[in-house]
Amino acid sequence: MVSSSKTDDFKTIDMQQLADLAGVSRSTISRGLSDSPLVNEKTKQKIRELALKHNYVMNETARNLRLQKSNIICMVLMLDAVAEQHTSDPFFLEMIGSVADSLAIAGYDLLLYHEPIASADDFRSSRACRQSDGIIIIGQGRIHEELNLLAAFAPPIVVWGANVPGRKYRLVGSDNLQGGALATRHLMAQGCRRIAFFGDRELPELALRYEGYQQALGERGDSLDPSLELAVPFESHHANAVIEQFLDKKPKIEGIVCCSDLIAMSAIASLHRHGIRVPEDVAVVGYDDIDIASRTHPALTTISQDIRRAGELLVHKLTGAIKGKRMRDTISTATLVVRESSLHQG
Amino acid sequence: MVSSSKTDDFKTIDMQQLADLAGVSRSTISRGLSDSPLVNEKTKQKIRELALKHNYVMNETARNLRLQKSNIICMVLMLDAVAEQHTSDPFFLEMIGSVADSLAIAGYDLLLYHEPIASADDFRSSRACRQSDGIIIIGQGRIHEELNLLAAFAPPIVVWGANVPGRKYRLVGSDNLQGGALATRHLMAQGCRRIAFFGDRELPELALRYEGYQQALGERGDSLDPSLELAVPFESHHANAVIEQFLDKKPKIEGIVCCSDLIAMSAIASLHRHGIRVPEDVAVVGYDDIDIASRTHPALTTISQDIRRAGELLVHKLTGAIKGKRMRDTISTATLVVRESSLHQG
C-alpha cells in the first residue's frame, strides 16, 4: 500500500473518519485534539499524528454551533455624516488593518458594519449585533447615549473614543485634551501668535482637543478668538472648500491645530494656493500620525495616536471581556511628533 | 396581556419558538422566510410579521452548517518580502476597505490571511483555505506557479494581478503594460528626455509596466539606459535609502516613472532634499491613484487603478464563481490622471 498522492490528501476528512482511522470514538478525538487531561497521553499522540498526516481540519462552523458562538467580531465604523467621515479615510483604514491583524492572531473572524447606527434598538436587532461574539466600535459619533444602552444589552463591546462623562461602556482611546494642548503649546513654543483650530467640536474627541487648545492658550494669557475656530469636516473636498473660504477672508494666523492629518494636508495645499508658505508663514500640526504623515512635503508635525497599538488594545480588551474577564479602560498618552510642517521661523 | 418591554424583546428566539407562535412547523417557517413558492402567501405574510415583531434573527452558523458552507471569504495579501510590501501600504488598505464593503453587501464575512504563502500545499491545508467559500488573492508575488496549483484544488479563487502567460486562475487587474506606457508617454510629451523607472520588475505587474516604459521610449527611438532603472522597494524607509543613494550619484534625469504613489512621494521628498524641484526640474508620475494622491504637495500625477471598482469586481467574480457561474477575467484600462507633479516646464 503506497500512501495516496498529494492531491488525494485534500479530500477533507471529518472527525468520524479520523476516529475510524485511530480506532477510537469521536468523543476521544474531540478531547484529544483539545488536549483534554482526560485522554491518555499516548492516545493523544496518535490522534495528533493521524490528524496531521491526513490533513484533518476541524469544521469551525459545527464547533461554533455546538458551543453557541459565532467566532465573529463585528467592527462598527461610526462614520459621522455631518463631519463627513468616509471609509476611505486613512485613519479608519489603518484602524481596520490593525484590528484585522490582531483578530486574526486571536482566531476571530471580522465582520465590517458600515450603516450608520441610528438607534441602539435598531442595531441590536441586526444580524451583525446578534451573531457577533463581541463588538468593536470606532468613534462615538453623536450617539453617546445610545452606546450606553448598547453596552447594557448587547454582546461585549469596546469603543474607541473620548473619555466622556457618564460613560458606561468599555473604552480605549488616547488623551485628546492632552493632545490638543500639546499641539497648541508646540505652536506657541515656535513663536506663533494667532493659532487657529480646524475641526468640528461637536464630536466628543474633537471637543476635548479643543478644550486642550483652549487651556494651552490660557496658560499664556491669550484670549480666545472665536473667529479662529473653524468646523472643518473630515472629507477632503468639503474640507478644502471650507478652508478656502476661511483663507479668502485673509485671517491673520501664524499656526493651525488640525484635527486630522488629512485636514492638515488640505490646509497646507490651500495655504500654498493663497501664496502662504508652510511652515515659514504659518505652522501646521496634524492629528493621528497616519502612515503617510512622514512622507508629505513638508512632512507633518502631528499628534500620534499609535493606531497599531490601538487595534491591539481594542482586540485584547474585547476578547478578555468575551472570556468573562474584567478589563479596564485604557486612555493612552498622546505624543507629539515633530517634523517639518511646524518649524516656524517666527 | 401587554406586550413585553423593549428590553425583553431582545431575548433571542429560535425557529422553533417562532413556529410555535405561528402555529406551524419549523419546516414551514424555514420555507416561509426564504420565500419558497411552496408556502401559502397568507402563511408567509404571517410568518414575516411575527418574525419582525419578535425580532427573530436566523442563526447563520446553524444555517451554514446545514448548507455545508462557511459564508467566509478569505482575503490573502500577497505581501512581497523582497519588495517589502506591508499591510500598512495605502494601496492594500484601500483594497481591503473596498473588498470588505463589497463583501458586506454580498453577505459574506471576511477573513484576512497574512502569512506569506510558501507553497500551495501548505496554504491548502490551512483553515483559512479549507473553510472559506472562496478566496481573493491580492497580487501574485513570486509564486505564479503555485497559484495555478491552488486554482486546481482549492475553493474558487480570484486573483488581483498581472495577466501573465500560462495563467490558469481567474484574474482581475488593470493593463499594466498600458499603464507603464501611458506614464512614460506623458512624461515624454512634457518634454522630459532622460526618464527613470523606479520599481522592482521581478514582480509580474511591475515587469509589465517596465515593458510599457520600454515600448514608449522605443516609439521615440530613445535607447534604453540601464542606469536609469532602479529596483526601489515598496516600503518607504528602504525606498528612501535606495533613492537617496541613486540621487547622490547625480544622475541626469528629467522624469521618473514610479511604480506606486508612495514611491513617488518618497522620490519627491528625496529630490527636494537634493535641491531638485518637482516638477520644474524633474517630473514625477506615480501609480495606483490612492486616495491621498490628490492632496500631496505637489499633487501627484498618477496611473489610476480604480481600487474601489477593483474590489467590487473581485467580489463579483468570486461570488459568481461560488454559485457555479463561469466568470470571465477583467483587465481594466489604466488611466492617466494629470495633476501637478508632472507639469514639467522643459
Place this chain on the structure above:
DNA sequence: CTGAAAGCGCTTACAG
C-alpha cells in the same frame, strides 16, 4: 481513561 447519546438551530427530500 473511553464511549454512546443527546443536542446546538437550521434545511430539505419524502410522504401526505
Place this chain on the structure above:
DNA sequence: CTGAAAGCGCTTACAG
C-alpha cells in the same frame, strides 16, 4: 400546501 424525520460536524454530561 404542510409536517415529521434525518442529518450537517461537532462537544460534553453521564455512565462505565
